[in-house]
Amino acid sequence: MAAPALARCMARTGVLPLGQAWGRAPRLPPSPLPAQRRAFSNNKVLVELDESAGVATMKFKSPPVNSLSLDFLTEFCISLEKLENDRACRGVILTSAVPKIFSSGLDITEMCGKSTEHYAEFWRAVQEMWLRLYSSNMVTVAAVNGSSPAGGCLIALTCDYRIMAENPKFSIGLNEAQLGIVAPFWFKDTFVNVVGHRVAESSLQLGSLHSAPEAHRIGLVDELVPEEKLKDRATAVMQQWLALPDHARQLTKTMMRKAVLDRLVAHREEDVQNFISFISKESIQKSLRMYMEMLKKKKS
Ligand SMILES: CCCCCCCC/C=C\C/C=C/C(=O)SCCNC(=O)CCNC(=O)[C@H](O)C(C)(C)COP(=O)(O)OP(=O)(O)OC[C@H]1O[C@@H](n2cnc3c(N)ncnc32)[C@H](O)[C@@H]1OP(=O)(O)O
DSSP states (O other): OOHHHHHHHHHHHSSOTTSOSSSOOOOOOOOOOOOOEEEEEOSSEEEEEETTTTEEEEEEOOTTTTOBOHHHHHHHHHHHHHHHTOTTOOEEEEEESSTEESOOOBOGGGGSSOOHHHHHHHHHHHHHHHHHHHTOSSEEEEEEOEEEETHHHHHHHHSSEEEEEOOTTOEEEOOGGGGTOOOOHHHHHHHHHHHOHHHHHHHHHHTOOEEHHHHHHTTSSSEEEOGGGHHHHHHHHHHHHHTSOHHHHHHHHHHHHHHHHHHHHHTHHHHHHHHHHHHHSHHHHHHHHHHHHHHHHHHO
């Protein structure tokens, strides 16, 4: 099924028609076949699977800034679902193929001047991405090799472990307040689970974008490495996590994340309606338009 058709299906049903995000059987170790590498790709995400290691790398490739458009979100979910159902894959490293940018967050153009139906479709896709990634049975490591505001930061926060490249130009954080919008409760819950309530409270109110050292200091990322070592370090961390039995790690992850996941699952439609009412306000539309203009002016 093509991405737009899948997106429509997600909009109707609220889930991808590929399988279930919930109640999956625990993953089994990969079969002892000869070492093999596989790659598959769609327009937005490149996936390389090293079957001998049981590890895939998902590279975002949606230039100029890997914004999370409806197409991106749909293709991200399809790629993740494929890996989730692949017994040869036990872990996934998320990174970017676009230099200097991990992801610029939700595509603002999807939230400006569109119909109510479009907002609903878009928001269900954002929810789906988070539900699938946060509940993934695989080990998920974010190799943050560029700036990562708002929705980009959410992707990193949703992983099990975050490693960021030490580059003074890169920043990360939930900066929604700077756009005049509010981080949804499940963005906030994910953030609180990583950095704790006090840090999350001030960082969210200020819409802070943190430099790499600051992000490390507040626990938003687990470690910093020189850019050229990021890939190797992500691979080493992955090996460490995969050394444990899958079932124990998976059950522990579920135990730690269940309350936050259940909260969105229980209020999914209400959350869509809240998003629509909020984003449709003329004052919010004006803030988003001004923010986009500011981005464009910054260039000239
Ligand atoms: C009461 C409760 C109710 C609850 C309701 C909840 C509602 C909450 C709704 C949504 C949550 C929102 C989450 C988000 O993720 S919003 C997105 C936030 N993102 C940002 O603020 C990042 C903005 N971008 C940047 O800061 C920079 O672009 C950069 C650092 C990522 C890269 O800088 P640089 O390399 O200099 O590139 P440019 O700035 O020149 O950008 C290139 C090009 O890309 C366009 N662009 C950038 N970011 C986005 C984006 N997020 N969406 C769409 N387009 C983007 C930019 O405008 C340029 O375009 P061009 O001029 O046409 O080339």
